[in-house]
Amino acid sequence: MKxxxxxxxxxxxxxxxxxxRTELGPEASILAGGQSLxxxxxxxxxxxxxxxxxxxVRELVYVRAGQDGVAVGAMTSQRELERxxxxxxxxxxxxEAQRCVAHPVIRNRGTVGGTIAxxxxxxxxxxxxxxxxxxxxxxxxxxxxxxxxxxxxxxHFTTSLExxxxxxxxxxxxxxPDAGSAYLELSRRHGDYPLAGAAAIAxxxxxxxxxxxxxxxxxxxxxxDPADWDAAIEPAGDIHASAGYRRxxxxxxxxxxxxxxxxxxxGGAA
Amino acid sequence: MKHAVTLTVNGERVEREVEPRxxxxxxxxxxxxxxxxxxxxxxxxxxxxxILVDGAAARSCLMLAVQADxxxxxxxxxxxxxxxxxxxQAAFREAHGLxxxxxxxxxxxxxxxxxxxxxxxxxxxxxxxxxxAGNLCRCTGYQNIVEAVRIAAxxxxxxxx
Numbered sequence: 172m173k174x175x176x177x178x179x180x181x182x183x184x185x186x187x188x189x190x191x192r193t194e195l196g197p198e199a200s201i202l203a204g205g206q207s208l209x210x211x212x213x214x215x216x217x218x219x220x221x222x223x224x225x226x227x228v229r230e231l232v233y234v235r236a237g238q239d240g241v242a243v244g245a246m247t248s249q250r251e252l253e254r255x256x257x258x259x260x261x262x263x264x265x266x267e268a269q270r271c272v273a274h275p276v277i278r279n280r281g282t283v284g285g286t287i288a289x290x291x292x293x294x295x296x297x298x299x300x301x302x303x304x305x306x307x308x309x310x311x312x313x314x315x316x317x318x319x320x321x322x323x324x325x326x327h328f329t330t331s332l333e334x335x336x337x338x339x340x341x342x343x344x345x346x347x348p349d350a351g352s353a354y355l356e357l358s359r360r361h362g363d364y365p366l367a368g369a370a371a372i373a374x375x376x377x378x379x380x381x382x383x384x385x386x387x388x389x390x391x392x393x394x395x396d397p398a399d400w401d402a403a404i405e406p407a408g409d410i411h412a413s414a415g416y417r418r419x420x421x422x423x424x425x426x427x428x429x430x431x432x433x434x435x436x437x438g439g440a441a
Numbered sequence: 442m443k444h445a446v447t448l449t450v451n452g453e454r455v456e457r458e459v460e461p462r463x464x465x466x467x468x469x470x471x472x473x474x475x476x477x478x479x480x481x482x483x484x485x486x487x488x489x490x491x492i493l494v495d496g497a498a499a500r501s502c503l504m505l506a507v508q509a510d511x512x513x514x515x516x517x518x519x520x521x522x523x524x525x526x527x528x529x530q531a532a533f534r535e536a537h538g539l540x541x542x543x544x545x546x547x548x549x550x551x552x553x554x555x556x557x558x559x560x561x562x563x564x565x566x567x568x569x570x571x572x573x574a575g576n577l578c579r580c581t582g583y584q585n586i587v588e589a590v591r592i593a594a595x596x597x598x599x600x601x602x
Contacts, residue, residue, distance in 0.1 A: 179461030209503045210484035274575030279497040
């Protein structure tokens, strides 16, 4: 199918984009890489009054590595993040999760800010952001503010951004030198959204897991007890897998991801 | 309201006015008559409409024509030089990498990007299959397509990484 009609704006600066966002109101949508939004338009699940395309806002394209972590401009392609040597060194989990996202051709256009703002609970980067205790920066008419990952994801496809705010940066904190991490998922076909995904970080006795596709948001659990994971997740059954099967996947993938993270923590690699 | 776009398609400068909702795949086929870019699913699953946008492979059904303002596109029509096939096209012929041919333009462009991206290319089965994972062939010709990638890599002088 073809997209429904909409107005189109391609501001050259973030200031102009923020102004348009306020002016056009909540019926307008932000277009980043379009790898989720354009299918939604083609299927007519989304009918925005206008698109504000951020492709010309080059100030939002960067990967800045610091001692604390990696700051990624919202319009940076997922492929660029995947290829960043600095990001892979500071947060090895990112490259591992990024390679599970669809296909290279999709990652060429899909953006880091786009997948976070889209907040699909089955997506990989939201789970990575949450397990790493990252945050995002958003800009609106009242200025800039920071939202922690724990506060960001509210529900399926719903974040705590106000309707007049634009996500500008995603910050992934560096993995502690004594910690190990891993991301694993299972999908029916290579490149599909997973039936379930598990991101794990282990540092000594402390563990963090975040599950993808097992609830209305990425589900964070700070425990190595599968009973706690089972209590935290809220899997839904659908045509691809039953809720019960997804519960079993949580235990299996969570266990494997955690074991791998622990092995990497003691092994010192990745 | 229509928007003016200026872009380069297969080395030629193109200027048009387009509706915002026009997909890039439809722009290529209906506005420019470049029907070699095939349209299968129109939601980013099949990979038939894959083209090169500033050298990087992309789904043309997941781009609006207005987003292509200022970019350089390569489509299947822009690969061969006159009568001489591009090495990837020649490799598909040699390895019998196609049956019905509907998916072929998308495969050829995705593989061209994969092989052109760097001097050395990982030619393991896993890496090749990852590179073509976003393209569906319902004649199930994958085995020969994988072989075509290796033949093309040799023809293009790519060292195996």
